[in-house]
Amino acid sequence: MPLFLSTLLNFIFATLIPLLGLVLTGALLVYAVYVRWIDIQQKWLLTPRALQVLIAVAVACNAWLGLRMYMSHSAQQARVDGASVRASRERFVLPQDFQYGELLIPAGSLINRRDPFDKGEPGRPLALHGLEAVRFAQPVELAGVVASALQVLPARLELAQDQRLGPVYRYDNATQSWVPNKVISGLACKKGQIAVFQVPPIAYDVQAEVGKPAPDGPDARFAPSQWLLRACENGPAITVEPAFAPTGG
Secondary structure, eight states, rough: OOOHHHHHHHHIIIIIHHHHHHHHHHHHHHHHHHHHOOOTTTTOOOOHHHHHHHHHHHHHHHHHHHHHHHHHHHHHHHHHHHHHHHHHHHEEEEESOETTTEEEETTEEEEEEEEETOOOOOTOOOOOTEEEEEEEEEEEEETTTTEEEEEEETTEEEEEOOOEEEBEEEEEEETTTTEESSOOOEEOTTTTTTEEEEOOOOOOGGGGTSSSSOOOOGSSSOOOOOOOEEEEEEOOOOOOOOOOOOOOO
16 A cells, blocks of 8 residues: 555656646646637636636646756756766775785775775765775785786786796695695796786675675785785786776866
């Protein structure tokens, strides 16, 4: 019953009242032409009281229609503005050094992130939860690698210089786990190559975080010291989208 009532009220306010306003306005215009220019015997005329009531109803209905159009436009503009604000927090240049879990990201780094909890509200504090990729302003050491860029999922690091990396891990089918590779102790990797890692899961209380953003800042579940090196590969370079640039004027 509440659903039926809600549907009925929505039909009345969204459709019936605006339609009634338009129909009454048209009918009153036709009536005005009829009164002014049609000259016939025994002309039928509305009483002044009835005319006043119809005009008042038409004005009220059209005022409601105008208000709905204004509210719809305002809501649409708010969505556009919110999308712009949200995009500016998804692709941006980091204005200051930021501690994200174990990683200190230097100011000037290009950040790509996705935050499903961000509705485009203005004034939200700087946050990196939902981090996807970073191109560092200067080489950064993490997971035993001097890197120029980071991709979070899957975990990949773009090497900022030639370097020897190890230990190397492989997947062992017998134990169904990642174990040190006894055949290959280390890798001679070149600048621009991609170091690929296996990331062990970090246990946390899933139920406690339902409907909430993941921890951020120093509390973020980001621990490159636990990553396991799998290989060094030749490109492609890690893709980091440029900072959002608002359009229009």
